[in-house]
Amino acid sequence: MKKRVRILAYPYVVWMAIFIVVPLFLVLIYSLTSGDIHDINSLQFSFESYQKVAEPLYLKVIGDSFLLAFISTVICLILGYPVAMIIANANPKYRSLLLMLFLVPIWMNFLLRTYAWMSILSPNGIINRFLAFLGLPRLEIMPGNVAVLLGMVYNFLPFMVLPIYTVLSKIDKQVLEASSDLGGNRVVTFTRIILPLSIPGVVSGITMVFLPAVSTFVISGLLGGGKTPLIGDLIEQQFLFSRNWHFGSALSIILMIMILISMAIMSRIDKNGQEEGGKAG
Amino acid sequence: MGRNLIEIKNLTKRFGDVTVVNNISLDIKENEFVTLLGPSGCGKTTTLRMIGGFEEPDEGQIFFEGKLLNPIPAYKRNINTVFQRYALFTHMNVFENIAFGLRIKKIPKNEIEKRVKRMLKLVDLEGFEERYVDSLSGGQQQRVAIARALVNEPKVLLLDEPLGALDLKLRKEMQIELLDMQRSVGITFIYVTHDQEEALTMSDTIVVMNNGVIQQVGTPEDIYNEPINRFVADFIGESNIIEAIMPEDCKVAFDNVVLDCVDKGFAPNEPVDIVIRPEDIRIVTNPDEGMIKGTVRSVVFKGVHYEMIIESDAGREYMVHRTIAFPVGSYVGMNVQPFDIQVMKRGDPL
């Protein structure tokens, strides 16, 4: 019986091979070759693309991408943790409403949300009109990194709040009562009990913010105005405009590897955190 | 009880390298309540699943009313099962759960209604038709599972540890109810459990299994009073198991004492295991009147009786059940009637 049911997965296994494994494998091959991509015979093994990635110009792009993603993740964490806590501790009557209000914006098209910030921040957008009306100097953050950061935080903040909220709302209230019963004041209860117990949520929040932030090209494209190109912009450019697929592939592979490394680090922190949480609990 | 309904011949089942059922043969009669009893992993559930058609035997045959059952898929067997933890359909209400099998057989609507109602009455769940199974208690779910199987009027009902998830009191009640049901519907029950007390209470026949092998088949009395080997003696009830030899027929010797017994037919000086049930040891206050002398080491009150551990002069500990307690430290004598000593061939040490 079991064996017969197993067959049901085989078509999907073939599908995965064609549409998940082969494409990534092709990207890997392109990253390690040079020549005309439309002519297989002209492809030659080459490390050229990776050498190009190591040029200072491109290293800076990669560095900028990670730096901006890192800063926006930290901001999301600082802003989002209290939000998650307030919602989790809110009166159950309002809790789901508060949560829903928080989530409605992410159901709106991502590009529209980013576009909305363009209307607010652009050189003759609402803020600057308002400042001009008050006779104050103009705010020139768009296009620029500050606007990109703002766009990232705006778009990804819910992804930080959600997992933290989920973990916090599952903490057994008796654990907190036990802590105060044992003499822990609110600060101790927070730092020794709540925080360690919420680490898994924090970790998945960080992953869910960092991943899209580091690879975005929409936010930087629309709010950054190309001032600080990010790795996503670079990949888009290579595949759609410069037509240097070898270089684009190398960048994609590097992006993948770096993300895999960051995720490995995060899952380690998650494990340690849980062990610590276990000890504290 | 008459002719054989199910005949199992040399049945073997392996999972990878592990042989979970090893060459077992067993006959089950019509209207019999048969219990497969053994510790977890002894192969009892696998045997039941092969009868139900959920596992294919690697070797051997199962016959049902004289016909080979092996090639027949589960859904064509006139056998129904009450599963461990019930496996009720949570998306259906009680009525639909019970009617499931009848609907497949395309039985007319009013007939289905009648039979389901009758079943609900039998399991004492009238008025629960519209309830969803998630909203029922464990005992009620159990009854739905039984009704769902019985409504199909199978010749055989397989029950896989059906009371395992219930608390003690409910389990006792359901044991009696199940037994009543089996008598009133008059079908064969094959019942799997690891609870020896349950097996002794309910069965016509007990099949004791260990490591995929049948150890002993018999009535509850046979199994309890005359365990065939050390494993059965140890598994069924509490017992003092002593390694001894038989110098001659009707004598056993150990620890420098020779006791009378009623068993014959062993070779002179053959090593044997003997079983003495704790309730079969009588205590006398004068040590000299006892066959074995010893000191009371502990006394625990068990409700109906006291459980005492008495250490003999030879250093052997005996478990004794008596309604009168003897103080710890007192020196007493112990007596055993010859027919209370069960002699078994020496098996592998446990």
Next chain:
Amino acid sequence: MSKALKRIYMGIIYLFLYAPIIVLIVFSFNKSKSRGQWGGFTLDWYAELFQSRQIREALYFTLLIAVLSTIISTIVGTIAALGINNMGKFSRTVILNINNLPVLNPDIVTGVALMTLFTSLKVELGFVTMLISHIVFSIPYVILSVLPKLRQMNKHIAEAAMDLGATPSYALRKVIIPEIFPGIISGALMAFTLSIDDFVISFFTAGTSVTNLSILIYSMAKRGIKPTINALSTLMFVTVLILMLIINKKSGKGEEILL
């Protein structure tokens, strides 16, 4: 934190979340074409929106792709999950790890990888390649939401059905599918919203002949602000809001569905 402080903090956060949306809505009724300047109330942009063939076409493709990819990926994903659930530990782990790749990989990598595949196979980018790509990234989510339901299900439930006389296919249709239905529905919902919302993967696999709403918005936004986008945003936001309120009311479990 004191209660007042909490309220102020949440107020600021919600303001931050909703300010851009409010701005979009307000300016969708603005007569003046330039942003930041109020030129009086108008519905012109809505009229223009409904007259624009470009937007109608993009909306059509967005919905068509979302519906098709949801149907296909829900069916394929559910069937695959049934198979995967019955596999040995090793093959299951391998398959699930590969299955997770499109979930974990940045969209841009998935996008360029699929584009590379189609181009290497000399398949012209268009409707079909975009549909395939949407199915590729949707199936993993369907599997991830169906599989836990299968694992939660009493493992004897299929056997119980067959024990009562159901053939395997009857047991599948009448017992197993209904038992895991909540998982199938949430998988389908996820596939649908991901497809509607997707920009990056569509951008790389749609080519030039097909345009969905996301691609259209991106190109319009890059070229400069057009008040018709404001009107479009407003309509989409109101639609989503109404849908959410209905779901929330109907099930009383809005929280669960949202998560």
